[in-house]
Amino acid sequence: MAEQQEKNLILRSITKRFGDVEAVQDVTLEVRGGEFFTLLGPSGCGKTTLLRMIAGLEIPDNGQVLLGGDDITNLPATKRQVNTVFQSYALFPHLTIFENVAFGLRSRKVANDEVGKRVYRRLEMLGIQEMAQRKPHQLSGGQKQRVALARALVNEPDVLLLDEPMSALDAKLRGQVQVELKRLQRKLGKTFILVTHDQAEALVCSDRVAVMRRGKVIQYGTPEEVYDIPVNRFVAEFLGAANLLTYQVAEGGVQTPVGFLKLDRDAPKPEGTLAIRPEWIRISEEEPPVNGVRATVRETIYRGTNFDVWFDPGPIRVRTSSYKHFHPGDQAWLKLAPEELVVLDD
Amino acid sequence: MRRMHPVITSLALATMFFLYLPLAGVAVFSVNSARYGFVFQEFTFHWYAKLFTNQVVLEAAWNTLLLAMVSTIAATVIGTILAIGLARFPWGKKLETVLDVILHIPVVTPDIILAAALVVAFGLLQYVSSLFEPGMVNMILGHITFEISFVTLVVRSRLVAIGRDVEEAARDLFASNWYLLRHVILPLLLPGIVAGAMLAFTLSLDDFVISFFTFGPSSQTLPIYIFGAVRRGVTPEIHALSTLVILITVILVVGTERLTRKK
Amino acid sequence: MTEPSPKNIIWYGELTTQGSLMKRGLGFLSPGMVWLLVLLVLPGLVLVAVSLITRGSYGQLLWNFTSENYTRLLGFSVFGWTADYLRILWRSVVVAFFTTLLSVVLAYPLSFFIAARPERTRYFWLTLVIVPFWTNMVIRTYAWFLILAPEMPLAKAAGWLGLVSAGSPLYPSAFAVYLGMISIFLPFVTLPLYASVERLDWSLVEAAQDLYASRIRVFTQAIIPQTMPGLSVGIILTFVPAMGMFVVPDMLGGAKYMLVGNLIQQQFGASRDWPFGAAISMGLMVLTMISLQLYRRKFREVELV
Incomplete structure (x- = not known):
């Protein structure tokens, strides 16, 4: 199935206002056919509005939505080969699970035996065939989510939209479902577009991520690109932890509050901010050959898989899995390697 | 369960006693063989048997039922459509307020004013058509009018509770207007429609004032019959009739509760 | 494909235009609204108009406009001024007020009692309240005839105490x-109040008790505000029909204890004086609206406390 030619989805200069609020401002994106694409951002950033415009549940004020080259901007939801898993799942409470999943086929008058075949195939694929005759209120949150998935997928959509589908699940189940969702998408080879505010979810599931803030896409790329090379403070801090250091350009490097540091390229601006992830900083007994900072332990926090150690000056947070215990007042050398230091845009 | 102070419990029980004392009295004397006075002589169903041979009572019972059924069916259909019209279209704040005020008139107006307005209106309409002579037609029109408000309010609150996302999901799954109405909205609304109809039916049975102002010589209802008969004196037949009406009310209340609780 | 058209909107997931949505909405709205306009609003306006005209000697309507009916309601006539009608209006307000007040006082213990029943019997007790709620008021009023009859203990006791002459019933009277x-x-x-009591957050009551609040303070500060929604519905459901009640005063009050409902009924019944009946109805409407408005203002104060 994965070889099948899946359609590209292109958003071109999309803008949407609600009253005085610009929910989405001039967003242009390309989602490749067959990829798992995630819109990531805090609540109110416009990601759900963007998703609803792809579904046909909102109409953009400006711009176009193109699916496989066709302009579907003004096509009603009922005529789009796009289906949605709603945040609340929005299952029909009066219908059985079977009839819930069959809804899209029945409303398009697909023949009865065909409906049965296709519904059961999806129910089996998602492991909920035993639930077929139950009503939604008899199901757990995880089961409901599978029904919502089956109900959307049974229509063989060109694009599957998922609006915060994990938000109703508890933390443990969520981690498991994220992996399953990614496997499902790989198996089907379909285009999935996920909306979430959970950065871990975005990193686990996606082939590519678009980080949104205040109606704009700030950065988009693979999870590795977005995580490793954040373009600004917002992305650096929204995706995981980051140490941010202000700098001023100096001879052969930059001057920062923790001392003189070398970069692996020239800083684009005379003043700005550097970012470095806590897990990229090395702690050593001896002074490293380059970018060494002599630091004192301020505080350590045990996190199960690792320690977070806060050092002065800075404070600089270092994430280490070493068994060595640090105590407040201990001294050590930190290595902020030039290739790990990211120069931010702001 | 929370324990109640004995004072609260005894007050509550006394209140219940106060509510039921008159009703129990009527029931007791309805099976008393004495024609006059308030001394219990012996047990009898004589007065009940007599009721079923009384043409006037039977006709009044039929009128009561006819009025309640016809007005309920009409008010339920009209009220349900009106509720959808009010809740599912963007009318704007101003118009919605106006519509809401009109809808609430029967709730915040003493029913005697409603009755007076109908009498005057029907009185003028009589010049147009003899259809509006005091009688069953006027009574049915009057009952439908106040029942519409209550049905609409009940159905609308249910409609609002269904929420937007189920309808959006149906659209996302290719449902046309008709398919959405037939397979999503109406089934989900059914408990509200049933509750609204039950309310309309009981309101009609419960009404006295509007019927009393609009009835004609051949469209007496049971309450009107009793109201008139009492002026001629208290009799065991009326005790029996009242007891029957109370029993039917009990059956209706319990039946409604059973029906709506299962949903 | 389709040219983008600025008039398109999406409403509940449906792509449509403002115009066609409104047209469809009017289709849903009109049967009910036309009905209410023709049989509710229009008759109401006609009633206002009729209150401003005169009655012919055979009870027919004469369309010459006058404020006579209203001055008559205020007590002015060719024979001078009398407070009779005003007294009846005032009495109606007083009766409606005390009926509502006493009903509220009795409804609180009753709703708390029902809410405290175990799940299985709660429904039974609730049904006991619903049955009288749905029993026709003519029958429920009539039922008091028995209890208040001269042969019954209540009347006998009153006779013995010298409150009424021995051997006479306790009706017609204000008491009845x-x-x-x-x-x-x-x-x-009770029914709307119970709905609020059932949802009461007892932790607030307990918190008040923990702070050594007196019983009265617990009730006024922790219980009344929480049950306010149900209480308000109950008060309106009682006060409004109580203002216009005519069955009870007619059967149990007689000529001695007339209320405005009886007065209106008389004009549309025996006296056949529609214009005056319409004017009294307007008076009743105004009094009801003023009372609800006063209550609303009071209610807002309660919310602020």
């Missing part, structure tokens, strides 16, 4: 009217 009214309206307050 209050008994009848309260027994009819008690379920109207």
Whole structure:
């Protein structure tokens, strides 16, 4: 199935206002056919509005939505080969699970035996065939989510939209479902577009991520690109932890509050901010050959898989899995390697 | 369960006693063989048997039922459509307020004013058509009018509770207007429609004032019959009739509760 | 494909235009609204108009405009001024007020009692309140005849105490009217109040008790505000029909204890004086609206505390 030619989805200069609020401002994106694409951002950033415009549940004020080259901007939801898993799942409470999943086929008058075949195939694929005759209120949150998935997928959509589908699940189940969702998408080879505010979810599931803030896409790329090379403070801090250091350009490097540091390229601006992830900083007994900072332990926090150690000056947070215990007042050398230091845009 | 102070419990029980004392009295004397006075002589169903041979009572019972059924069916259909019209279209704040005020008139107006307005209106309409002579037609029109408000309010609150996302999901799954109405909205609304109809039916049975102002010589209802008969004196037949009406009310209340609780 | 058209909107997931949505909406709205306009609003306006015209000697309507009906309601006539009608209006307000107040006082213990029943019997007790709620008020009023009859203990006791002459019934009287009214309206307050009591957040009550609040303070500060929504519904459901009540005063009050409802009924019945009946109806409407408005203002104060 994965070889099948899946359609590209292109958003071109999309803008949407609600009253005085610009929910989405001039967003242009390309989602490749067959990829798992995630819109990531805090609540109110416009990601759900963007998703609803792809579904046909909102109409953009400006711009176009193109699916496989066709302009579907003004096509009603009922005529789009796009289906949605709603945040609340929005299952029909009066219908059985079977009839819930069959809804899209029945409303398009697909023949009865065909409906049965296709519904059961999806129910089996998602492991909920035993639930077929139950009503939604008899199901757990995880089961409901599978029904919502089956109900959307049974229509063989060109694009599957998922609006915060994990938000109703508890933390443990969520981690498991994220992996399953990614496997499902790989198996089907379909285009999935996920909306979430959970950065871990975005990193686990996606082939590519678009980080949104205040109606704009700030950065988009693979999870590795977005995580490793954040373009600004917002992305650096929204995706995981980051140490941010202000700098001023100096001879052969930059001057920062923790001392003189070398970069692996020239800083684009005379003043700005550097970012470095806590897990990229090395702690050593001896002074490293380059970018060494002599630091004192301020505080350590045990996190199960690792320690977070806060050092002065800075404070600089270092994430280490070493068994060595640090105590407040201990001294050590930190290595902020030039290739790990990211120069931010702001 | 929370324990109640004995004072609260005894007050509550006394209140219940106060509510039921008159009703129990009527029931007791309805099976008393004495024609006059308030001394219990012996047990009898004589007065009940007599009721079923009384043409006037039977006709009044039929009128009561006819009025309640016809007005309920009409008010339920009209009220349900009106509720959808009010809740599912963007009318704007101003118009919605106006519509809401009109809808609430029967709730915040003493029913005697409603009755007076109908009498005057029907009185003028009589010049147009003899259809509006005091009688069953006027009574049915009057009952439908106040029942519409209550049905609409009940159905609308249910409609609002269904929420937007189920309808959006149906659209996302290719449902046309008709398919959405037939397979999503109406089934989900059914408990509200049933509750609204039950309310309309009981309101009609419960009404006295509007019927009393609009009835004609051949469209007496049971309450009107009793109201008139009492002026001629208290009799065991009326005790029996009242007891029957109370029993039917009990059956209706319990039946409604059973029906709506299962949903 | 389709040219983008600025008039397109999406409403509940449906792509449509403002115009066609409104057209469809009017289709849903009109049967009910036309009905209410023709049989509710229009008759109301006609009633206002009729209150401003005169009655012919055979009860027919004469369309010459006058404020006579209103001055008559205020007590002015060719024979001078009398407070009779005003007294009846005032009495109606007083009766409606005390009926509502006493019903509320009795409804609180009753709703708390029902809410405290175990799940299995709670429904039974609730049904006991619903049955009188739905029993026709003519029958419920009539039922008091028995209890208040001269042969019954209540009348005998009153006779023995010298409150009434021995051997006479306790009706017609103000006492009988209050008994009848309260027994009819008690379920109207209890049912909505119970709905609020059932959802009461007891932690707030307990918190107040922990802070050594007196019983009265617990009630006024922790219980009344929480049950306010149900209480308000109950008060309106009681006060409004109580203002216009005519069955109970007619059967249990007689000529001695007339209320405005009886006065209106007389004009549309025996006297056949529609214009005056319409004017009294307007008076009743105004009094009801003023009372609800006063209550609303008071209610806002309660919310602020």
